[in-house]
Amino acid sequence: MIAATHQHPAYRVGSREFVVAAAEPVTPEVRHLVLMPRDGGPVAPYQAGSHVVVDTAAGRNAYSLTGDGSTPDRYEISVLRCRDGGGSAWIHDELAPGSVVTIEGPRAMFAPRYDQRHALLVAGGIGITPILSHARYLARWGGTAEIIYSYRPGAAAHLNEIRDAGFPVHEATTVARTRELLAERFADQPLGTHAYACGPAAMLETYRELGLAAGWPESRLHLERFQLADLDPGEPFTATVRSTGARVAVAAGTSLLDALSEAGVAVASMCRQGVCGECRVGVASAASLDHRDAVLTPAERDAADSIMCCVSRGTDVEVDL
């Protein structure tokens, strides 16, 4: 990240305290938070589809901002309660108006293409949050879009807001209908359209498959993952820490990240599912690498010089730490 030393305070994206100004349920499982800067200063504008990182008692979680990103005076996020008892449960159970949270960002990893002629926005479940941001951005700046929103009846966050965003919305409440809609809408978009999807892993696979089948090049199919398919535990292997020569045994079912951390080698991490890229570590050498993340490009995988240690594995891996 570029040091912000010389920038105006309005561009601060480092760690900072925010006060919860409102915390309202938008569905039984989703809570919408309004966060105001505790120091009262300006907050950084952001590109549509950006997220902030929230320090929770159970770790650092990334949440998409739901605004259009232009001249914000607050940040708003919507948090689905996950059943793993992690950070989202803490946000649901422990935060109340007046609570102080530390957040970092915004960070853009799902930004709109500056030269798009039209957008096909696809949301599945809580994946609506960055899609709402894209829709609001396009509405604000005079863009055009079409939206597909797939949800379970009664569990759709921001349904009214997305309907009111000013663009046609196609809604689906079954997997079959979502598939049908995707195929139908991919086949009928003007040249120059870019597609953006956020949702569960299975929906994103379908999105990619149908987009490619409709003749769309990869460069038009943007997506944001918040969850990867369940991974198998993998084979045990040994990692060597280059600076100390320490050898760390990584058992099946244990991540390289956890094994390193147990051995006293701390690696910064966030999503712990191969999505965010935070835990990337250099690889000095390896007999083989099994990349299971969604961050590295094919070229970066071929280079075999780095690894997302939260999900990826290998054999005889010497990490550059």
Added chain:
Amino acid sequence: MGTIAEVAPGGLSLPVWPSEPETVDATGRSYLLLGFGPEAASVVDTWARDVGALGPSTIVRSARFDPAAVTAALASTRCGVRIMVAGPQDDVLMTLAAARESGAEPEELRSFVTRTDVLPVFCAHCRATNSVEAVPGGIAVCPACATVLDVHPHLSAVRGSFLGSDTTARELT
């Protein structure tokens, strides 16, 4: 690939054209085939035959690049289309620029040039773009304002043309 091939190695951004027509990309779902001049006819015929049952194709044949006609043809396409252009260099460059302006990605464009003795030159003085017989780095007369132009050896992929500026612009009078 049409756009990639236009960027020469060594920092000189000059078109480098394939010696044989590029093949049809079978991953497309529809095809727009544009041919300029008589030499392009057989290239477009071959492409149309190779497209076959891959998807519907639209064929536009004309003597010269006509911005309105090309823009209309592009506007009628849907995402998933592959755009293939054959003809003299000036027509092909201007058509590729129009396709990019309409939002086409590099992977969606393919092209073949039947002759390279003509270039589209943008005159910095009268701001007209005209096709002239010239080579990059050479000299041409602007057909619109009669200024004698240095044709700069750089293709603007956005404009589909080369910059021309007055050969005497650096001289004090």
